[in-house]
Each structure stands twice: as C-alpha cells, then as structure tokens.
Amino acid sequence: MNIASAHEGLTKLLEQVSGFIYPNEIEVHWSILIVVYPYLTGLVAGAFILASLVKVFNVTALKPTYRLALLTALAFLLIAPLPLLLHLGHPLRSWQIFFTPNFSSAMAMFGFVYAWYLMVVLLLEIWFDYRADLVNWGQTAKFPLNWFYRILSLFSKDVSPQAIAFDNKAVKFITLLGIPSAFILHGYVGFLFGSIKANPWWSSVLIPIVFLFSAIVSGIALVMLLYMVITPSRGKPIDMKCLDKVASFLLYAAIVDFSLEILDITHRLYESEESIKIITEMVVNKLFISLVVLQLLIGMVVPLGILIATKLANFNQELRKLLYFLAAILIQIGIFSTRWNVVLGGQMFSKSFRGLISYRMEMFGQEGFLMALTLLVVPFFILALLIKLLPPWGSTETLE
Amino acid sequence: MKKLPDQIIRISIIFTALILFTIVIRVFIIPEDLKEKGIFRTSAIKQELAKEIHYAGSEICVDCHEEQYDAKHNGYHKELSCEVCHGPSYEHSEEPDDATPEAPRKRKFCPVCHTYNLSRPTGFPQINPFAHNPLEPCINCHEPHDPRPLETPKECAGCHRSIATTLAVSPHVKLECITCHNTPEDHKINPRIVRPGKPTESKFCGKCHADGSSNREAPKIDISVHGENGEKYLCWQCHYPHLPEVD
Numbered sequence: 001m002n003i004a005s006a007h008e009g010l011t012k013l014l015e016q017v018s019g020f021i022y023p024n025e026i027e028v029h030w031s032i033l034i035v036v037y038p039y040l041t042g043l044v045a046g047a048f049i050l051a052s053l054v055k056v057f058n059v060t061a062l063k064p065t066y067r068l069a070l071l072t073a074l075a076f077l078l079i080a081p082l083p084l085l086l087h088l089g090h091p092l093r094s095w096q097i098f099f100t101p102n103f104s105s106a107m108a109m110f111g112f113v114y115a116w117y118l119m120v121v122l123l124l125e126i127w128f129d130y131r132a133d134l135v136n137w138g139q140t141a142k143f144p145l146n147w148f149y150r151i152l153s154l155f156s157k158d159v160s161p162q163a164i165a166f167d168n169k170a171v172k173f174i175t176l177l178g179i180p181s182a183f184i185l186h187g188y189v190g191f192l193f194g195s196i197k198a199n200p201w202w203s204s205v206l207i208p209i210v211f212l213f214s215a216i217v218s219g220i221a222l223v224m225l226l227y228m229v230i231t232p233s234r235g236k237p238i239d240m241k242c243l244d245k246v247a248s249f250l251l252y253a254a255i256v257d258f259s260l261e262i263l264d265i266t267h268r269l270y271e272s273e274e275s276i277k278i279i280t281e282m283v284v285n286k287l288f289i290s291l292v293v294l295q296l297l298i299g300m301v302v303p304l305g306i307l308i309a310t311k312l313a314n315f316n317q318e319l320r321k322l323l324y325f326l327a328a329i330l331i332q333i334g335i336f337s338t339r340w341n342v343v344l345g346g347q348m349f350s351k352s353f354r355g356l357i358s359y360r361m362e363m364f365g366q367e368g369f370l371m372a373l374t375l376l377v378v379p380f381f382i383l384a385l386l387i388k389l390l391p392p393w394g395s396t397e398t399l400e
Numbered sequence: 401m402k403k404l405p406d407q408i409i410r411i412s413i414i415f416t417a418l419i420l421f422t423i424v425i426r427v428f429i430i431p432e433d434l435k436e437k438g439i440f441r442t443s444a445i446k447q448e449l450a451k452e453i454h455y456a457g458s459e460i461c462v463d464c465h466e467e468q469y470d471a472k473h474n475g476y477h478k479e480l481s482c483e484v485c486h487g488p489s490y491e492h493s494e495e496p497d498d499a500t501p502e503a504p505r506k507r508k509f510c511p512v513c514h515t516y517n518l519s520r521p522t523g524f525p526q527i528n529p530f531a532h533n534p535l536e537p538c539i540n541c542h543e544p545h546d547p548r549p550l551e552t553p554k555e556c557a558g559c560h561r562s563i564a565t566t567l568a569v570s571p572h573v574k575l576e577c578i579t580c581h582n583t584p585e586d587h588k589i590n591p592r593i594v595r596p597g598k599p600t601e602s603k604f605c606g607k608c609h610a611d612g613s614s615n616r617e618a619p620k621i622d623i624s625v626h627g628e629n630g631e632k633y634l635c636w637q638c639h640y641p642h643l644p645e646v647d
Contacts, residue, residue, distance in 0.1 A: 119415075155410070156406055156407060163405070166405045
C-alpha cells in the first residue's frame with residue numbers, strides 16, 4: 001500500500017482526532033475489553049470482601065449472602081483473565097504465558113496474583129466451607145452426581161465435630177489471608193494504571209486505592225442485586241435484616257469511594273500540572289456524559305442519596321427493596337463508567353498535551369461490543385451452574 | 401507429634417500434583433525456543449526473516465532511474481524516500497516488467513504533507529489546498545522529484561504562515577518582519593542555510609519603547625527599571641514579540 005491509498009484511510013481516521021497528536025496515538029489500543037477487565041476483577045474483590053465480613057468480623061446478619069458472595073467471586077474470577085487474553089490476540093496460545101512467567105513485568109504479575117487468589121484463597125475457602133456438604137451430597141445425590149461430589153470433596157468422609165471445627169478454623173484463616181489478597185488483586189489492577197509515569201491521567205498513587213474502594217462498592221452492590229433476585233425466585237422471603245445490613249455496608253463503602261474520587265479530582269485541580277488543560281478539555285468534550293453524568297451523578301450521587309434516604313426515613317419494606325434495587329443498579333452503571341473513564345480516558349488525549357483522540361467501538365470482532373457483552377454475561381451463567389451444583393443454602397445448618 | 405488433619409493431607413496431594421504438572425509442562429511441553437533466551441522467543445527472528453520483503457530502499461532505484469534520482473537528490477524532496485510516494489517497490493526493482501509501482505499523479509496526494517497545519521515545523525512549505533491553484537494537479541506546475549518553487553515566494557508568510565497570522569492580530573501588526581529580522585534575499589531560496597538575523601538584546605526594542613524614543617505610537621517604558629531592572633531578562637522572555645501582551 002502506498003501512502004496515496006493510505007491517505008484515504010488516514011483521512012477517515014483523522015476525523016477522530018482534533019489538534020496535534022503523535023502518530024502512534026491515533027489508534028486507541030486498550031479497547032472496551034480492557035474496560036471490562038478491571039470491572040470484572042473489581043466485582044470479584046468486592047464480593048469477597050463482603051463474604052469476609054461474615055467470617056472475620058462476625059457480622060452474622062450477613063450470613064445469608066456469605067456463600068452467594070463466594071460463588072459470585074468465583075464465577076467472575078474465572079472469566080476475569082479472558083478479556084486480557086482476547087485482547088492479546090492469541091487466546092489459544094495464552095497457556096504459554098502462564099508457563100513462562102516473566103518476573104520483571106508488572107503486566108505479567110497478574111498471572112501470579114490471579115493464581116494465588118484463585119487457588120490459595122477462593123477455591124480453598126469454598127472447599128473448606130462446603131466440605132461437609134460435599135461429603136453429605138456425595139452420599140445422598142443420585143448417580144452420577146454423587147461421584148461428582150465425591151471427587152470434589154477429594155474423597156474425604158470425616159464429618160466428625162473435630163473435623164468440622166477444623167474446617168471452620170481453616171475458613172477463618174483463609175479469609176484472613178484473603179482480605180489482603182483481595183486488596184492485592186484489585187489494588188494491583190489499579191497499580192498497573194497508577195504506575196504509568198508517562199500518562200498523567202493514570203499516574204497517581206491514589207488510583208490503586210480508588211480502584212479498591214470502587215471495587216468493594218461494585219462487588220457489594222452486585223451480591224445485593226443477586227440476593228434480591230435469587231431469593232424470591234426460590235419462593236423464599238428476603239431477609240430484610242440482612243438486606244439492610246448489606247445496604248449499610250454499601251453506603252459506607254460508597255461514601256469512602258466518593259470521598260476518594262473527589263479527593264483525586266481536587267488534587268488534580270489544585271496541582272494543576274501542565275496536563276490539566278488538555279485533561280479538562282477531554283473531560284468537557286469527550287468524557288462529559290460518562291464521567292460527570294454517569295460516573296459522578298447517576299452512578300454515585302444519586303445512589304448515595306437513595307441509600308442515605310433509606311437510612312434516615314422510615315420507609316416500609318417494599319419501598320426499601322425497590323430503592324436498594326435501584327441504587328445497586330445505578331452503582332453498577334457508575335462503576336462501569338469509572339472503568340471506562342480511567343481506561344479510555346488515558347488514551348483520549350495526546351501525550352503532547354495538544355490534541356484529543358476519539359474511541360470508536362467495534363461492534364463485532366474480537367475486541368468489539370458484543371464480545372465485551374458476552375464476557376459480562378457469561379459469569380452469570382457460570383454462577384447459575386455453580387448455584388445449581390453447590391446450593392449456597394446447603395445443609396451445613398442442619399448438620400451443625 | 402499431632403497428626404495432620406485429614407483435609408490438609410488431601411489438599412496437599414492436589415497441590416503437589418499441580419506443582420508436578422507445572423514442572424512437567426515446563427520441562428517437556430514448552431518449546432525449547434521459549435526457554436533459550438529468557439522471555440524472548442528465539443525462533444521469532446527466523447519467522448521475521450522469512451517474511452516477504454516489500455520495500456527496496458531508496459538506493460537501488462538509481463540503477464535504472466538515474467534521472468529521477470539525480471533530480472531528487474539535490475532538490476527539496478531529497479529527504480523523501482522514493483517509496484514514500486511510489487509505494488513498496490521491491491518486486492518492481494527485482495523484475496521491473498512484472499510489477500510497476502504507481503505514480504501518485506492525482507492532486508489529492510501532495511496535500512498529505514503540504515496542507516497547512518499549525519503543528520508542522522516553522523518554515524515547512526505549506527499551502528491551503530482549497531485556495532492554492534485549485535483543481536489543477538500539482539504536478540502540472542511542480543516537478544515532483546525536484547519541486548523548486550516556480551518563483552521565490554515574495555511573502556515571508558508563504559513559509560512562516562503561523563507567525564504571520566499571529567502578528568496580523570497583534571499590536572505589532574504595522575511592523576514588517578524585516579524591521580526586526582534583517583533578512584537576506586537568499587533566505588527565501590536556501591532558508592536553512594542562509595538565516596535571517598534576530599534581535600539579540602533588549603536595547604533593540606528600546607529603539608521604539610524606551611522613554612524619549614522618537615516613535616510616537618509605541619507605549620513607553622523606562623528600560624533601565626522595567627522588567628526586573630532590565631538586566632536579568634530579555635524583553636521577549638516576557639513579551640512574545642509577534643504578539644506582545646501586557647497582561
């Protein structure tokens with residue numbers, strides 16, 4: 001191709017650009033898949049933190065959501081690396097990455113953080129928590145499911161009080177280990193962005209912490225949504241005490257998250273580094289809807305208002321449920337926008353600080369909208385399967 | 401010693417199996433070329449070498465196209481490679497009859513580089529393609545391999561458009577470029593070699609602005625005190641000469 005014909009393609013692309021940019025900035029390389037990635041890992045970390053409240057901090061009111069939160073974390077964790085692998089372009093070759101680790105690459109650290117979190121934290125905790133149930137189901141379920149449970153229980157049979165006491169101790173220990181691990185998992189994702197010196201939109205020590213708290217907010221909101229959908233569909237009443245408690249924690253986390261976000265913005269405005277002009281221009285021209293409207297207003301201020309209102313006013317149960325539901329949905333929209341703004345925002349202004357670039361999302365294709373949508377939906381199917389196989393409302397209570 | 405709990409033993413078996421599995425994969429399945437040089441896949445070099453070659457480089461063309469080469473060699477386009485305009489020509493340079501490169505004869509081609517754009521370096525020849533002899537192909541007037549200006553641009557604005565447009569809206573609009581830049585005629589022909597002068601000291605501006613100067617329009621200041629006592633900074637460290645502002 002000579003530049004005469006390249007010219008036409010280039011002119012088309014140039015319509016997405018305003019001002020001056022460097023040649024390698026014309027394409028937004030980190031696409032919507034990279035938006036989905038921190039969103040998914042955030043949900044994992046958040047759901048896990050909610051679960052840990054029960055075991056470590058003994059918030060017994062939250063018990064009905066404990067196992068649901070664990071399974072949610074697992075379902076989303078299983079899909080979390082997929083956006084990355086698809087983005088890298090050769091998902092079938094990805095296993096080579098896992099077996100030839102590069103210890104000096106911050107990007108490659110995800111492999112370790114992920115393996116640690118999946119194998120040592122989440123799966124182990126779920127195993128210890130379900131073990132007695134698995135042994136039980138291994139005896140009562142029909143063929144071939146009974147074998148499935150036996151294999152899952154690693155053929156253990158011991159359900160003596162000592163063994164169960166040990167399970168509980170193990171769960172508690174792993175959860176203790178799991179809290180910092182969940183922080184690392186998502187803090188790490190924030191670190192990846194925060195440590196990119198060359199990009200003023202990302203480079204900030206606050207980013208890992210902002211990521212972490214937004215993760216906690218989104219994870220709690222997701223488990224709350226799931227609990228509110230799944231329980232009535234089983235014909236069971238929603239435990240309002242539990243739901244109120246989840247909503248309280250959601251509110252606290254959201255307050256911290258909101259303050260951090262405002263702190264981040266204030267900090268940038270006050271510092272007024274040389275990048276502030278182009279960043280302001282980007283926020284006003286490119287990210288106004290997704291940042292100001294979706295992330296801050298609809299995704300944060302409105303749900304905060306709703307949650308505070310439910311605390312102050314004496315609404316009846318039905319209204320509370322409705323409001324919680326609404327708040328949780330808005331929060332999901334808000335946190336997704338947060339990821340969008342961080343990931344794409346960092347690529348929408350030129351490092352020359354003199355131009356802006358647009359992102360045009362593909363529809364089909366490996367990095368398109370449909371792929372992103374699929375990645376966001378698949379975890380729910382996995383969760384459905386997990387719930388079918390490992391009912392969170394299992395028989396431990398009766399055994400105890 | 402207390403007996404290890406049954407659960408721990410079972411879990412340990414699984415983890416041992418996983419570790420063994422990893423070792424087996426590392427040792428037997430990961431291809432050798434991924435292990436030889438750290439994270440670098442050594443066979444990548446071979447793979448790259450095996451790729452088809454598209455570009456011939458700019459030296460080989462001279463063998464058969466001396467005329468164009470010589471023209472370009474000394475002209476304004478000397479720094480462009482032939483293939484920038486003619487596209488990848490490796491196949492052509494091997495077998496000229498099998499493949500002929502395209503020659504970009506259409507008018508829309510040259511403005512890729514020559515359309516006026518503020519971010520281009522100062523002095524780069526730029527035109528407004530809508531206003532500059534519209535509709536006619538550029539090569540009717542400019543020989544692409546040696547595009548010397550048909551006539552020397554008379555205006556400094558021809559090459560210094562952004563400075564000229566800035567100056568045109570500034571308080572200095574009435575000053576000509578040459579008031580401040582002593583410009584030899586040859587600058588317009590060999591701009592990078594023959595350079596115009598630039599004011600070097602604050603006294604220069606003082607000709608019009610110092611108290612007691614004969615210029616009637618220019619606002620006056622006391623150069624010995626104005627601007628941090630006049631010594632430390634040159635006037636244009638605070639006032640852009642092409643758009644002097646006071647706020």
